[in-house]
Amino acid sequence: MKTYELKLCGLTRQLPICPVSDKLDIAAFIMFGDVEVTVKAAEELLKRCPEHDVVVTAEAKGIPLAYEMARQGCGKYVVARKSTKLYMPDPLKVEVRSITTDRLQTLYISREDAQSLKGKRVLVVDDVISTGESLHAMDELIGQAGGTIVGQAAVLAEGDAADRKDIIYLEPLPLFFKD
Numbered sequence: 001m002k003t004y005e006l007k008l009c010g011l012t013r014q015l016p017i018c019p020v021s022d023k024l025d026i027a028a029f030i031m032f033g034d035v036e037v038t039v040k041a042a043e044e045l046l047k048r049c050p051e052h053d054v055v056v057t058a059e060a061k062g063i064p065l066a067y068e069m070a071r072q073g074c075g076k077y078v079v080a081r082k083s084t085k086l087y088m089p090d091p092l093k094v095e096v097r098s099i100t101t102d103r104l105q106t107l108y109i110s111r112e113d114a115q116s117l118k119g120k121r122v123l124v125v126d127d128v129i130s131t132g133e134s135l136h137a138m139d140e141l142i143g144q145a146g147g148t149i150v151g152q153a154a155v156l157a158e159g160d161a162a163d164r165k166d167i168i169y170l171e172p173l174p175l176f177f178k179d
């Protein structure tokens with residue numbers, strides 16, 4: 001399998017290159033299982049992020065990062081879920097389509113979590129920002145909940161996201177276009 005060599009916080013990882021379509025491959029950055037990368041990326045991002053009361057991320061791959069940033073920092077994180085559960089009556093919801101998922105998905109936060117965001121300084125985090133759709137959906141949910149977004153951060157900014165001035169990130173990640 002072809003790989004892309006990622007250098008991040010003094011660590012080196014080989015990311016598998018996977019097809020998204022006939023025209024596009026992406027390098028898959030999966031933090032699940034990699035404690036060393038998660039801890040170091042969280043530490044480095046926190047140095048660059050503004051003061052905040054709570055971290056918000058989207059299920060699933062952002063969760064270890066949000067947990068670790070909250071553990072090292074503000075002590076509180078909220079996860080926007082991709083399905084509702086019995087214990088989430090009447091959740092806030094918004095639709096989203098990310099780079100790796102070809103179908104429309106819905107992000108939800110529980111009423112209880114929404115209440116905990118009201119009037120709070122929120123740092124939105126994810127492992128990767130690519131099209132920005134997932135970030136946009138989280139921003140909408142936080143707005144619905146009455147939180148104030150003070151920063152938006154990701155470990156990697158993929159493709160054109162690396163040109164964005166409204167996000168904090170550690171490294172760019174190229175897209176691989178096929179002829």
Ligand SMILES: O=P(O)(O)OC[C@H]1O[C@H](OP(=O)(O)OP(=O)(O)O)[C@H](O)[C@@H]1O
Nearest residue numbers: 060061098099100129130131132133134
């Ligand atoms: O900027 P975007 O184009 O929205 O892409 C970035 C999002 O895509 C990935 O999640 P994915 O949708 O693959 O879901 P998963 O974490 O549940 O695997 C990644 O973890 C981000 O949340």
